[in-house]
Amino acid sequence: MIRHRSPWGQGIDAHEPTDVRELCGIESHNEESRSVCDLLNRARICLSEQMSVTEQARRAQIVAAAIDTIAAEGYARASFARIARAAGLSSTGLISYHFASKQDLMDAVVHTVLGEFGAFVTERMNAESGPAGELRAFIAANIAFVTANRTRLLAALAVAAAGPDGPDPVLEADLRGLAELLRAGQRAGEFREFDVDVMAVAIRSVRDGVLNRLSVEPDLDLDTYTRELVTLFELATRGNA
Numbered sequence: 001m002i003r004h005r006s007p008w009g010q011g012i013d014a015h016e017p018t019d020v021r022e023l024c025g026i027e028s029h030n031e032e033s034r035s036v037c038d039l040l041n042r043a044r045i046c047l048s049e050q051m052s053v054t055e056q057a058r059r060a061q062i063v064a065a066a067i068d069t070i071a072a073e074g075y076a077r078a079s080f081a082r083i084a085r086a087a088g089l090s091s092t093g094l095i096s097y098h099f100a101s102k103q104d105l106m107d108a109v110v111h112t113v114l115g116e117f118g119a120f121v122t123e124r125m126n127a128e129s130g131p132a133g134e135l136r137a138f139i140a141a142n143i144a145f146v147t148a149n150r151t152r153l154l155a156a157l158a159v160a161a162a163g164p165d166g167p168d169p170v171l172e173a174d175l176r177g178l179a180e181l182l183r184a185g186q187r188a189g190e191f192r193e194f195d196v197d198v199m200a201v202a203i204r205s206v207r208d209g210v211l212n213r214l215s216v217e218p219d220l221d222l223d224t225y226t227r228e229l230v231t232l233f234e235l236a237t238r239g240n241a
Contacts, residue, residue: 059098059108061087066109070155075106075162106159113149113156120145131185135203135237136230138181142207143226146214154215175200182237191237203233 065087069078080092080102089095099105124141125134146153178200185191206229214220 055098058094060112062089062095062098062105063108063112065089066105067113067152067155070109070158071151075158078102106163110156110159110163113152116149117142117145117153130190131181131188132190132234132237134181135185135233138178139203139207139229139233140226143210143222143229146211147222150214150218153211157211157215171204175204178203185237185239190239192239194237199237202236206232 062083066078066083069083069086073082080095083105084090084092084095087095095105099108121138121141124137124144128134128137175197179196182191182194182196182199186193186196210220210222210225210229214222
């Protein structure tokens with residue numbers, strides 16, 4: 001693994017000095033010396049922050065290229081060479097600098113897309129005032145994100161399908177959040193009594209079914225799916241009038 005370099009040309013470890021006065025060995029009480037070193041220290045911090053932003057931008061560029069490559073070539077053919085070409089990079093070494101392995105990069109693809117997915121859905125749920133409205137927003141926002149981000153989402157699904165079996169902590173958290181939303185609706189009298197874990201699995205399974213269907217039928221009518229799924233789970237959860 002390549003160590004990151006500081007603007008001073010040496011690797012920064014936890015035990016190494018990170019203040020310019022320490023790097024210079026200056027402990028003088030001379031005001032002029034302290035002023036110069038304070039200025040250099042601020043410059044070092046600015047350079048470090050700039051490098052961090054640059055590295056983040058490069059990582060994002062590589063992840064975006066990986067998504068495009070998976071969408072165009074498939075997961076199995078998404079080699080570092082193809083991804084580097086899609087990113088406009090001169091060498092695969094630039095990918096290896098930021099990602100330890102192909103799996104590391106693929107994990108970043110999944111977590112990037114799922115992070116965008118989660119933020120998109122949460123924003124729309126937060127605009128609602130009660131559990132029933134939040135559930136409608138959850139279902140509609142899931143389909144809306146799919147509509148606007150088919151390529152990115154299908155690439156993430158292809159990566160996830162090729163990964164090892166076992167519970168995904170992100171999806172497990174998704175289930176727990178849904179169950180708590182349903183429980184809150186029952187406490188508020190907006191939802192009838194039912195097993196919230198079973199209903200959460202049902203909602204997510206239907207959502208995942210739409211995503212899987214989309215992978216084999218790209219022209220799926222998602223507007224119709226949105227209307228029908230919102231109605232389906234309104235009827236399934238509705239409390240007694």
